[in-house]
Amino acid sequence: MKRVVEYIVALSLATTAALANNSIVAVKVDKDISNLKCGDKLIKEYAKFQEIVLYPQTTIKLNDKKANELNQNPKAKKVKVAALYDGKSVAIVVKWSDSTKDIQKGNKSDIYADGFAVQFANNPKDPNKLPYIGMGSKNRPVVIYLQKAVERVYEPNGDGIVGYQVNPHNINRFGKDLKKFEKRVDDLAIKDYQKAFISEGFRSMTEIKDKSASFNADMHYVDSKKMWGGMVVKPLKDQYLNLESGAFPIAVAVWDGKKLNRDGLKHLSGWIAVKLPDRNGGKALIEAVNEKVKGDIAKGKEIAITNCASCHRFKGAQDAPIYMAPDLSNIGGQTTAGYIRESIVDPNAVIVPGYNRNAHPNFAWYMIDDKGNRTSTMPPFDWLDQKSLNDLIAFMQTQKAEVEK
Structure with missing residues (x-):
């Protein structure tokens, strides 16, 4: 074989x-x-x-x-x-x-x-x-x-061996005894x-x-x-x-x-x-x-500017506050068309927690309902017709950084 x-x-x-x-x-x-x-x-x-x-x-x-x-x-x-x-x-x-x-x-x-x-x-x-x-x-x-x-x-391990977490200059060991100590530290490292x-x-x-x-x-x-x-x-x-x-x-x-x-x-x-x-x-x-969605990228950009740019940042749209919502500048390189589609029509399906809510209380990316479930602060765009949805996804798939040479 x-x-x-x-x-x-x-x-x-x-x-x-x-x-x-x-x-x-x-x-x-x-x-x-x-x-x-x-x-x-x-x-x-x-x-x-x-x-x-x-x-x-x-x-x-x-x-x-x-x-x-x-x-x-x-x-x-x-x-x-x-x-x-x-x-x-x-x-x-x-x-x-x-x-x-x-x-x-x-x-x-x-x-x-x-x-x-x-x-x-x-x-x-x-x-x-x-x-x-x-x-x-x-x-x-x-x-x-x-x-x-x-x-x-060297860090203390689960066996509680802490006696070797000491600087060799602070122990009363010399010569061969010191070398044995240092070898033991190395073995435990x-x-x-x-x-x-x-x-x-x-x-x-x-x-x-x-x-x-x-x-x-x-x-x-x-x-x-x-x-x-x-x-x-x-x-x-x-x-x-x-x-x-x-x-x-x-x-x-x-x-x-x-x-x-x-x-x-x-x-x-x-x-x-x-x-x-x-x-x-x-x-x-x-x-x-x-999957590469076929759509009118120019039309998709228009839809994104009208509906997304007030909260999200992406190429050609940098007016939204930094902490308002996920930055979409590389969404086309890191996500699938299916993920983009789902996020547009059902933003509650996958919720990105975002920044520390205590540090940025005015920019919460989700709310918590009576049952303790997270719900996105982004409204669903399930009202978009199929062509408009495809145009928007096609545009979002272009959002990615230039590749270094």
Whole structure:
């Protein structure tokens, strides 16, 4: 049996171009990939990388003046993504350029790490109603695997070992005894930052600490190419995700520590369909993440200026207060046509919590009804006729940053 089995896939798409945008085909290998690492020969020889564009996250603005200044007018970023699987596990591999290698240090509070994350939709039933791309939404959870570049740092662990959290200069140890102490500190140190979270929207991210999310992550910087490589490997099926269908959705994010990127200040892809070539199904998902609505963009802009610009900001409309509503400047690069359509006609379906309501009480993005449910402050535009709706969606799909060269 050959080491790698590549399948010719009949995806039955309307056009072959649809597969090229937000879809990748996984390559099946006949070797266990659960312990795969960056730079392994298997990746170099068999990974089929697809170029994916990540757009700056502009839905909300970070409360950091310096960071915002460093990230003014950000451009979209090209990365390369590939997928491998062995029948039991899947590996998502990402490569992206970065002129500097930024490592987070435990003794610095103003230095941030380069990093990346892979987000999976938690078993979505309807490909036209995927979770909100920014950390999911209520009843549409996501699982996020995050890897950061950090130096070794000692922190007290769950066993209560705190005696080694002491500066070596403040202990009564010398010579070989001191070396033993320092080795023990190094053995106990956190050598890697890889975490798994489950989330249903802003400020709901919950770390999975009980080791029930089995996964492996890694990242490596290639100095000669000024490039990071990162990967996440996880089982096709666990208690959080079932990826054994014909295709499943992922999203990719990267952070640039030099530009003080962290939290929501990042570059983020839209939903990407990963096709497993030896499994049936997946056509509807692939079509959903690649749908381009046909409409009159000029008419759509007129509708947006008339109906959306008083609350939302987007290209050609910057009069609304910054905190009033989600910034739509990159909605065309990070969301599906289905998400835009649903948000227009039924804004209560997915509610983005927005800014801290205590800090910005005059700009609440939602209200709470008598039953404790959140309802959007945006009215439904379900009165739009089909042509006007398509025109508006077609215009919104043009809202995305220029891609850096």
